[in-house]
Amino acid sequence: MRKVSFASLLLILITAINVQAQTANEPEMARVMRSNGKIYVVVLVLATIFAGIIAYLIRIDRKISKLEKNK
Amino acid sequence: MPVPSLNIINESIRNLYFHVPMWFTMILLFTGSFIYSIKYLRGGNLRDDIYASQLTNTGIFFSILGMLSGMEWATYTWGAPWSNDPKQLGTAMSMLIYFAYLILRGGLKDDEKRAKISAVYNIFAYALMIPLLWVLPRMVDSLHPGNGGNPGFNQYDLDKYMRMVFYPAVIGWFLIGLWIATLKIRWGLLKFERENDFQIEPEKNNK
Numbered sequence: 354m355r356k357v358s359f360a361s362l363l364l365i366l367i368t369a370i371n372v373q374a375q376t377a378n379e380p381e382m383a384r385v386m387r388s389n390g391k392i393y394v395v396v397l398v399l400a401t402i403f404a405g406i407i408a409y410l411i412r413i414d415r416k417i418s419k420l421e422k423n424k
Numbered sequence: 425m426p427v428p429s430l431n432i433i434n435e436s437i438r439n440l441y442f443h444v445p446m447w448f449t450m451i452l453l454f455t456g457s458f459i460y461s462i463k464y465l466r467g468g469n470l471r472d473d474i475y476a477s478q479l480t481n482t483g484i485f486f487s488i489l490g491m492l493s494g495m496e497w498a499t500y501t502w503g504a505p506w507s508n509d510p511k512q513l514g515t516a517m518s519m520l521i522y523f524a525y526l527i528l529r530g531g532l533k534d535d536e537k538r539a540k541i542s543a544v545y546n547i548f549a550y551a552l553m554i555p556l557l558w559v560l561p562r563m564v565d566s567l568h569p570g571n572g573g574n575p576g577f578n579q580y581d582l583d584k585y586m587r588m589v590f591y592p593a594v595i596g597w598f599l600i601g602l603w604i605a606t607l608k609i610r611w612g613l614l615k616f617e618r619e620n621d622f623q624i625e626p627e628k629n630n631k
Contacts, residue, residue: 386500390435394500398439398493402446405489406600413607420614 428583439497441589445597446490447515451557453483453601454522458550461543473539474616476546477529478608484522486601491515502567511561511568518553525549535620 386393427437457479464472494512495505506512528545532538561568 391500392435392438394436394497395438395442397496398442401492401496402442402489405485405492406604409485409604413604413611416611417614420611420618423618 427586436497436501437586439493440586441593443490443493443497444590445594446486446493447557448594449597449601450483450486450490452598453479453486453605454550454553456605457483457546461546461550464539464543465547470535470539470616471613473535473543474612475609476543478612479605480522480525480546482601482605482608484519484526485604487515487519487522491519498567507567509561509567510564511557511566514556514561518549518556521549521552 386397427435457476460472460476460479463469464476498507499505502509525542525545529538529542532541
């Protein structure tokens, strides 16, 4: 447990340092989403659609289970 | 697959494979719902009403996905999730019209009455959606491509590599949309049979 938390702390620190190094260079905002030719926008859209479809399918699943229960 | 290099939009042009088919699927499902509403009014078979309502439900779901994905995309290309673009406004209006359909159905308890009124409403909603999405945004300038004139995919929008991905993607999304709709229809039919003693006529209406 302690090992895990140490590792995550290290990870957070490293990312924080990374972000700081980036902000020093240029004024452009929302860096992650605008990096690499805005490919992460596509990732975000895909994640949204995937999450939406999964949520919708789970809802259908629940509705069907409810029907199955009260025969 | 390579995509054309463009300013501002950059790699996010690939959203075309996801954002646009959402709307195409929505149109397909609403069209199906429209057809089943007409069928219901002609034949009076409650099965057609269940088809129409579940197709609309799924269509609304896809419109929400399309709206969310569009707003995310717009945040990083147009600078804001909502910029009162004519197409955004038209879409928001038709979404509200279809939300009202859900409320209308929720408010009526009698099966026959609900089926009849919502079928009529659905036909009006579809007739309103067409100008709101396809006609009005094209008559004014818009941030969306292909507005303020004839869109025509072939003109400047889609290069040939993107087409090779885009058309299969549209077919795939159509199939996913129809599959989800059929799941919901099957659920609707089952529920109806559980709640009522009589079965729905399996095929063809009683004339």
